[in-house]
Amino acid sequence: MDSSLLHLGAALAYAILGAMVWRSPVVARQPLVLMLVLLVWLVQGAGLSESLWVDGQLQLGVGHSISAFTWIAVATLWVVSLRDPASALGMLVWPLAAVGCVAASLWPEMYPVAGSDQPLLQWHLVAAILAYAFFTLAGLQAWLIQITEGRLHAGRVDGWMQHLPPVITQESILFRLIWTGFVLLTLNLLSGALFAEQIFGRPLPFNHKTVLGITSWLIFGWLLLGRHVGGWRGRIAARMTIAGCIVLLLAYIGVRFVSQIILGRI
Numbered sequence: 001m002d003s004s005l006l007h008l009g010a011a012l013a014y015a016i017l018g019a020m021v022w023r024s025p026v027v028a029r030q031p032l033v034l035m036l037v038l039l040v041w042l043v044q045g046a047g048l049s050e051s052l053w054v055d056g057q058l059q060l061g062v063g064h065s066i067s068a069f070t071w072i073a074v075a076t077l078w079v080v081s082l083r084d085p086a087s088a089l090g091m092l093v094w095p096l097a098a099v100g101c102v103a104a105s106l107w108p109e110m111y112p113v114a115g116s117d118q119p120l121l122q123w124h125l126v127a128a129i130l131a132y133a134f135f136t137l138a139g140l141q142a143w144l145i146q147i148t149e150g151r152l153h154a155g156r157v158d159g160w161m162q163h164l165p166p167v168i169t170q171e172s173i174l175f176r177l178i179w180t181g182f183v184l185l186t187l188n189l190l191s192g193a194l195f196a197e198q199i200f201g202r203p204l205p206f207n208h209k210t211v212l213g214i215t216s217w218l219i220f221g222w223l224l225l226g227r228h229v230g231g232w233r234g235r236i237a238a239r240m241t242i243a244g245c246i247v248l249l250l251a252y253i254g255v256r257f258v259s260q261i262i263l264g265r266i
């Protein structure tokens with residue numbers, strides 16, 4: 001089946017599931033809903049597999065890159081929810097996955113990744129995508145914390161907010177996500193710096209992507225240090241997390257969007 005049709009079908013299903021959870025976050029914990037999410041995730045994965053690998057060669061483009069990291073984010077949330085009460089994040093993650101699926105249909109252009117058969121490059125890409133996925137969840141969790149605290153201070157805790165975990169639980173989930181993402185981002189940056197010649201066939205370029213990636217690493221590192229030393233939490237932690245996520249998003253998606261979509265370069 002055409003990958004665009006698979007992505008559009010998955011987008012519609014994710015949007016419906018997201019709307020259901022917005023109406024009642026407790027729905028996200030129901031076994032039937034979790035099974036439906038898994039089914040939609042498999043459909044999205046089928047759409048990705050149709051396009052990402054051609055004759056054993058990895059291909060990437062803006063649309064499919066966005067779809068790929070939302071696909072990993074959905075899977076990560078699914079697994080994290082088995083241990084932590086994080087399933088309510090589905091109200092943000094599933095609509096985001098719908099956007100990722102639509103992006104893959106709007107911008108289907110793909111470009112071969114040189115040296116994608118090299119194990120070092122494969123591990124480098126895996127670490128990058130997983131880091132983006134965990135930080136995507138962290139950014140959305142931080143946004144949810146900001147919304148929750150704003151409602152609490154305004155004395156308007158009603159509707160779907162009554163079904164969310166306490167703020168302290170949400171913060172605990174947030175920092176687990178940040179720690180995991182930070183370790184993965186560190187591995188990604190180290191592999192790029194130490195093995196650039198083997199991975200890319202040239203020294204690590206000091207460009208916008210590298211600068212933004214290091215900047216996001218410094219933001220998250222500073223936040224984790226502040227948490228450990230000063231007990232940072234609440235809005236400070238949420239705002240720093242969102243800032244770091246935006247910088248990290250610009251490091252890959254933003255640069256690639258400008259070069260491939262706006263400027264029309266590979």
